[in-house]
Amino acid sequence: MNRRHFLTTAAVATVGLAATHLPVRAGAAPLLDAKGNRIKLGMDNFAVRALKWKGRELVDYAASLKLDTLFITDLPSLGSLEVSAAAELGRYATDHGIQIQLGSWSICPTSKAFRKDWGTAEDHLALGIRLAKAVGSDVFRVVLGTREDRKTPGGIEARIQDTVAVLKSQRSLAQDSGIKITIENHAGDMTATELITLIETAGKDYVLANMDSGNALWTLEDPMDSLEKLGTYAGSTSLRDGTVWETPKGCKVQWTAHGEGKACDLKAYFARYAQLCPGVPVNIETISGFSVEFPYLEPAFWDAFPKKPAGEFARFLAVAKRGTSVASFDGNKPETQKAELERSVRFLREEIGLGTKS
Numbered sequence: 001m002n003r004r005h006f007l008t009t010a011a012v013a014t015v016g017l018a019a020t021h022l023p024v025r026a027g028a029a030p031l032l033d034a035k036g037n038r039i040k041l042g043m044d045n046f047a048v049r050a051l052k053w054k055g056r057e058l059v060d061y062a063a064s065l066k067l068d069t070l071f072i073t074d075l076p077s078l079g080s081l082e083v084s085a086a087a088e089l090g091r092y093a094t095d096h097g098i099q100i101q102l103g104s105w106s107i108c109p110t111s112k113a114f115r116k117d118w119g120t121a122e123d124h125l126a127l128g129i130r131l132a133k134a135v136g137s138d139v140f141r142v143v144l145g146t147r148e149d150r151k152t153p154g155g156i157e158a159r160i161q162d163t164v165a166v167l168k169s170q171r172s173l174a175q176d177s178g179i180k181i182t183i184e185n186h187a188g189d190m191t192a193t194e195l196i197t198l199i200e201t202a203g204k205d206y207v208l209a210n211m212d213s214g215n216a217l218w219t220l221e222d223p224m225d226s227l228e229k230l231g232t233y234a235g236s237t238s239l240r241d242g243t244v245w246e247t248p249k250g251c252k253v254q255w256t257a258h259g260e261g262k263a264c265d266l267k268a269y270f271a272r273y274a275q276l277c278p279g280v281p282v283n284i285e286t287i288s289g290f291s292v293e294f295p296y297l298e299p300a301f302w303d304a305f306p307k308k309p310a311g312e313f314a315r316f317l318a319v320a321k322r323g324t325s326v327a328s329f330d331g332n333k334p335e336t337q338k339a340e341l342e343r344s345v346r347f348l349r350e351e352i353g354l355g356t357k358s
Contacts, residue, residue: 027350031270033278039270040099041348041355042069044238044285045077047341050334055079055089063096065345066357071238071283073103073141075118075131083134090136097357101236101283102132103141103182103210108163111145111189112152121166125181126173133177139236140179141210144198147188147218150304156190160198167202174206182235184210185226188218191312192229199233208235211277213264214242214287217253220294220308222315223264224272231276238285240344241266244316245323249295254326255287257340259347262323270352282354286340289331 030038043065045058053061054077062070070093072078078086093100106113109121118124125142132140149159167181174181185195199207211234216226223242241261244253259266273282295301302308330336348354 028353031274031353033274034276035278037278038356039274039354040068040281041345042067042071042099042101042281042283043341043345044071044073044283046073046238047284047286047344048334048337050332050337053077056092059089059093059096059098059100062098065342066355067098067345068356069099069101069281069283071101071103071141071236071281071285072135073238073285075102075104075128078102078131078135081127081131083130086131086134087136090134094136099281100135100137101139101141101281102128102135102137103139103184103236104128105143106145107142107166108144108149108159109166110152110162111159112148113143113145113187122169125166125170129170129173129177129179129181132179138178138180139182139208139210140174141182141184141236141238143184143186144189146186147304149189155306156194160190160194160201164198164202167207171203171206179206180208180235181206182208182210184238185212185215185219185230187215191219191221191308192216192226193309193312196229196233204233209233210236210238212238212240212285213269214240214255214285217242217244217255217263217316217319218292218294220296220305220313220316222312222319224269225312225315227269227272227276231273234277234280237277237280237283239282240284240286240288243323243326244320245325246320247293248297249293250297250301251320251323252291252293252325254291254328256326257286257288257347258284258344259351260343263319266347266352270348270354282348284341284344284348286337286344287331288340289329289336291326291328 243261
């Protein structure tokens with residue numbers, strides 16, 4: 001790390017809570033996708049969840065960072081669940097040069113993560129589609145659940161079927177609204193292959209993937225391998241960097257800001273992303289500070305992954321073997337979350353060439 005980079009990083013880490021205008025320096029040439037277009041760069045609001053910003057506050061912050069997209073991935077952060085209010089927020093975002101994408105939580109009624117905040121799973125999905133259309137989003141992102149669902153009766157296959165049934169119940173609404181429902185590989189629930197099975201079973205004409213590179217590590221996948229499988233199914237993204245290292249029980253995974261992990265060569269990752277995912281924005285979802293252990297040397301661990309392909313796991317082991325441990329820290333502080341996100345924006349803009357406004 002040179003002196004200039006150190007001083008820049010230190011300055012970002014100590015900013016207050018007001019929106020920050022990131023300085024832009026000449027860096028990497030713009031990365032063009034397979035259609036010859038620059039790749040939009042944005043943020044997932046969960047990256048700055050501790051600030052508890054809603055609606056216009058999130059738009060103002062995204063605009064201050066000169067981003068292209070704002071991915072609001074929980075309905076309350078819209079500020080209102082009224083369709084008219086969502087439409088007003090969409091107009092406000094457009095006036096500030098920001099494209100909003102919208103998402104929410106589990107639509108699997110048998111998932112341990114399912115909540116009844118918005119009625120039944122079908123009610124939840126229908127509400128999200130209507131709000132997505134009103135706010136000007138081209139997608140509505142949802143999740144199945146978490147890694148805990150892999151150990152429920154019937155395993156993840158049963159939860160996939162339950163989710164597909166909910167998706168099919170709102171197929172006409174999604175198609176009539178022009179909204180693609182994007183399902184995330186979320187918190188260790190589904191591997192890329194399992195998510196593809198869900199998409200193909202429901203129907204790729206209205207269901208796509210919300211691709212999360214950090215979550216691929218929680219299903220013991222190499223992020224590059226996950227990209228190769230999911231790339232052509234991607235309709236939206238929530239991306240972060242990470243690192244993996246071996247332990248006496250197996251390995252630990254810790255997510256990081258972009259450019260600070262060792263799980264993936266990001267230049268190679270985004271070069272391939274540009275080929276596979278034209279027109280799909282890169283939304284940053286930094287979640288850092290803690291590590292999670294995956295004790296794959298213990299036989300009982302594999303109860304959750306009874307069908308894990310040997311080749312897929314071998315590629316993940318290669319990721320773990322090149323990693324080194326990193327220290328944990330409090331990632332729940334507002335200033336820490338802002339700093340992580342803003343370092344990621346700077347890296348992806350200056351080192352990779354993402355974004356249309358740099």
